[in-house]
Amino acid sequence: MQDNYELCSIVLKAAEAFTLHHSDKASFEIGNGALAVPIKLRDEEVGYVFLGQGRLLVDAIVETEEGAFGKPVQRVLDEPFLMLGDAERVSQHFSRVSSDELKRTATNESNL
């Protein structure tokens, strides 16, 4: 049987900024108010499509015996991006958005 990923018809919104991934060398944060659409596989949430500000920090620094080399790199992502996995952990940071709220958001953005 072939598995098909499906995009849900509901839209979620991040109630607060949160860290999506953190390790010694990298961190990825999702900004407050970011929107997310769940991705389903066999009726289970397996990931999200995010729309909103994300901040990626990577310490591209190498420690050598002769001193450190490199610099930290920071990048702001404001284009839609996809995440698969850890859906259950991420879901707690989102709440459902009503269609009215979505319309207001769209209107505000178009006025900018």
Next chain:
Amino acid sequence: MKFAARAKLYIFRFQFDICQIWTDGLEIKYGENEMSDELKEEMRKLKEEMAGLKDQLKDMAGEGRGRRRGMYIDFGNSVQGYVDDVMQGVAEGVHGELEKSIFIGPGGCRMWRGHRHEREGEEEGKIDFGQTAKAMSALGQEHRLKVLDALMSGGKYINELQEELKDITTSTLSSHLDVLEEVGLVVQEKVRGRYLITMPGRTAYQMARQVSRFLEAGEEE
């Protein structure tokens, strides 16, 4: 096939009146049949145990609902893997660059002259006075030299530096670190927050040490 071959052999031997060997053969044969049943039983038990272990393994691997089917990507591990690959690439690049451009000897680091000539528009011996003055100005402070000295043994968090340099207040230490970072003698990791001494920082520290030795030698004379 094996049984048939062995049976033929026994008959052959019997025909040549080697009864004892034939009898021994029968006994062995009989014994093997008994062993075979035991082995079958052992095999059956082993199979049951293996099936149980497989189930346990499946349960352990499928703690997350999504992972049970082995279909989904663990986002954290994926990013970690990606970052590790990037860092490995950076490390290899740096290593290659070091090999071709910097000579590290007992006196410290220095540019390999042949490589420096390859750079377009760069005149031999020309000093960037502004940048050099800034770096030397950053070095011209006792506390900042102490900070560099503390970082020579490896990267440290600000509280570790504070612990080591008790005569410097936290706010003063932060401003010294900012100055050192601005001129590139120190770099701060943005994720973990550790401060590391850079290659120019190490060279500057070695230069300061040479100056100190020179002055000490002068005083002795």
